Amino acid sequence: xxxxxxxxxxxxxxxxxxxxxxxxxxxxxxxxxxxxxxxxxxxxxxxxxxxxxxxxxxxxxxxxxxxxxxxxxxxxxxxxxxxxxxxxxxxxxxxxxxxxxxxxxxxxxxxxxxxxxxxxxxxxxxxxxxxxxxxxxxxxxxxxxxxxxxxxxxxxxxxxxxxxxxxxxxxxxxxxxxxxxxxxxxxxxxxxxxxxxxxxxxxxxxxxxxxxxxxxxxxxxxxxxxxxxxxxxxxxxxxxxxxxxxxxxxxxx
Amino acid sequence: xxxxxxxxxxxxxxxxxxxxxxxxxxxxxxxxxxxxxxxxxxxxxxxxxxxxxxxxxxxxxxxxxxxxxxxxxxxxxxxxxxxxxxxxxxxxxxxxxxxxxxxxxxxxxxxxxxxxxxxxxxxxxxxxxxxxxxxxxxxxxxxxxxxxxxxxxxxxxxxxxxxxxxxxxxxxxxxxxxxxxxxxxxxxxxxxxxxxxxxxxxxxxxxxxxxxxxxxxxxxxxxxxxxxxxxxxxxxxxxxxxxxxxxxxxxxx
Numbered sequence: 001x002x003x004x005x006x007x008x009x010x011x012x013x014x015x016x017x018x019x020x021x022x023x024x025x026x027x028x029x030x031x032x033x034x035x036x037x038x039x040x041x042x043x044x045x046x047x048x049x050x051x052x053x054x055x056x057x058x059x060x061x062x063x064x065x066x067x068x069x070x071x072x073x074x075x076x077x078x079x080x081x082x083x084x085x086x087x088x089x090x091x092x093x094x095x096x097x098x099x100x101x102x103x104x105x106x107x108x109x110x111x112x113x114x115x116x117x118x119x120x121x122x123x124x125x126x127x128x129x130x131x132x133x134x135x136x137x138x139x140x141x142x143x144x145x146x147x148x149x150x151x152x153x154x155x156x157x158x159x160x161x162x163x164x165x166x167x168x169x170x171x172x173x174x175x176x177x178x179x180x181x182x183x184x185x186x187x188x189x190x191x192x193x194x195x196x197x198x199x200x201x202x203x204x205x206x207x208x209x210x211x212x213x214x215x216x217x218x219x220x221x222x223x224x225x226x227x228x229x230x231x232x233x234x235x236x237x238x239x240x241x242x243x244x245x246x247x248x249x250x251x252x253x
Numbered sequence: 254x255x256x257x258x259x260x261x262x263x264x265x266x267x268x269x270x271x272x273x274x275x276x277x278x279x280x281x282x283x284x285x286x287x288x289x290x291x292x293x294x295x296x297x298x299x300x301x302x303x304x305x306x307x308x309x310x311x312x313x314x315x316x317x318x319x320x321x322x323x324x325x326x327x328x329x330x331x332x333x334x335x336x337x338x339x340x341x342x343x344x345x346x347x348x349x350x351x352x353x354x355x356x357x358x359x360x361x362x363x364x365x366x367x368x369x370x371x372x373x374x375x376x377x378x379x380x381x382x383x384x385x386x387x388x389x390x391x392x393x394x395x396x397x398x399x400x401x402x403x404x405x406x407x408x409x410x411x412x413x414x415x416x417x418x419x420x421x422x423x424x425x426x427x428x429x430x431x432x433x434x435x436x437x438x439x440x441x442x443x444x445x446x447x448x449x450x451x452x453x454x455x456x457x458x459x460x461x462x463x464x465x466x467x468x469x470x471x472x473x474x475x476x477x478x479x480x481x482x483x484x485x486x487x488x489x490x491x492x493x494x495x496x497x498x499x500x501x502x503x504x505x506x
Contacts, residue, residue: 198477200467200468200477207464211460211464214453214479215453220481222480222481223478223479223480224451224453224477224478224479224480225476225477225478225479226467226476226477226478226479227475227476227477228473228474228475
């Protein structure tokens with residue numbers, strides 16, 4: 001489906017050395033950040049947004065621009081199905097209503113969120129794969145560009161399944177996601193370097209789930225990174241900015 | 254006791270911009286690494302060695318020299334009681350024999366190691382405090398120099414108790430140590446930033462112990478850092494070299 005679309009840029013602005021371009025791929029909107037000065041862009045970092053957010057969420061934009069400035073990466077983000085500018089289906093609305101009802105009733109929501117995220121990931125994984133295809137077809141990116149994925153909560157549900165499905169993803173930072181059996185099974189097939197973020201006092205995600213997820217990855221190079229607080233606000237210092245530099249810039253033949 | 258001694262330098266060499274001096278403080282031998290060029294040395298980083306090792310263990314020396322070169326730190330290491338050049342007491346030998354017997358018999362050794370480490374820490378904590386006193390009395394170090402402590406296994410048993418006893422320690426990296434009730438109680442009094450290293454597949458240290466230790470610290474700024482493998486070989490990339498730079502160099506009034 002999506003592979004028949006090519007990427008259409010709809011706007012371009014530049015500031016502080018970072019070129020920022022909106023694009024569409026079929027009906028999927030996205031944003032691409034890249035070094036303004038560079039001819040050949042560096043590795044490609046895919047950034048997913050959390051549940052209920054979108055590709056232009058300020059936290060994501062800040063991390064994207066920093067990755068371009070610090071490491072010369074090209075960074076891409078797309079809206080997940082039913083998120084940002086994309087229409088929300090009646091089915092999605094029903095999931096959200098169920099989640100809000102459970103939250104209001106003081107019931108655990110991890111199970112509902114996990115199923116909802118899984119249903120969104122079914123659409124999002126092929127969309128990300130098509131986005132990779134389209135980005136690699138750009139003159140500025142090589143087809144052998146190394147690719148990383150970073151994102152928590154919904155973005156981790158999507159990113160872990162994407163990394164399991166597509167060997168072009170060669171490093172990932174994930175976390176804040178319920179370890180369903182399906183997600184554990186996906187993690188168990190992943191051997192590329194990963195870093196797992198675990199908010200230690202999250203009101204909605206139990207520690208055991210994060211520990212089980214970390215344990216499941218088949219990666220020899222993996223790190224669990226736990227810190228006080230919730231997934232709502234991850235301190236910048238808790239995200240290892242060197243992770244992708246080590247794994248995506250260190251080209252070995 | 255030790256505070257009546259002053260620090261005696263016994264040798265000095267310099268290479269790659271790092272001045273390396275052996276010293277004694279009473280009968281405790283140690284090593285001090287500092288920037289060769291600097292008049293006023295930066296923050297002070299105390300590095301402890303693991304059980305059975307000593308202050309000149311190659312891994313420790315490499316980390317010490319890197320901390321001087323990268324951040325301009327002054328780094329000090331001392332031999333723990335019964336380690337390195339220091340005579341081993343009959344009591345220490347009995348602990349070691351008991352540990353080796355248990356290991357040979359395939360029995361868990363964490364309990365014995367923990368009790369042995371606690372007995373060594375009883376001597377080591379006042380020795381470290383006297384070392385801080387003596388270092389702060391050097392013309393090159395200010396009395397308000399910020400101080401960090403880094404060390405695993407035996408060094409963590411010592412460092413956590415030192416940080417609990419001496420408010421001059423203002424940041425620490427610890428790990429690979431059994432979470433006895435006494436150590437958990439010490440950790441619960443510590444509020445300075447800490448990073449806890451947790452070898453995920455250690456044959457001699459269970460994960461739960463590391464998780465309980467991390468949980469126990471009262472620090473608002475704390476990170477658990479888990480990685481595959483054992484405490485015998487911690488990958489360099491798993492040690493956050495930015496941790497002490499963030500917490501010791503960022504001087505706030």
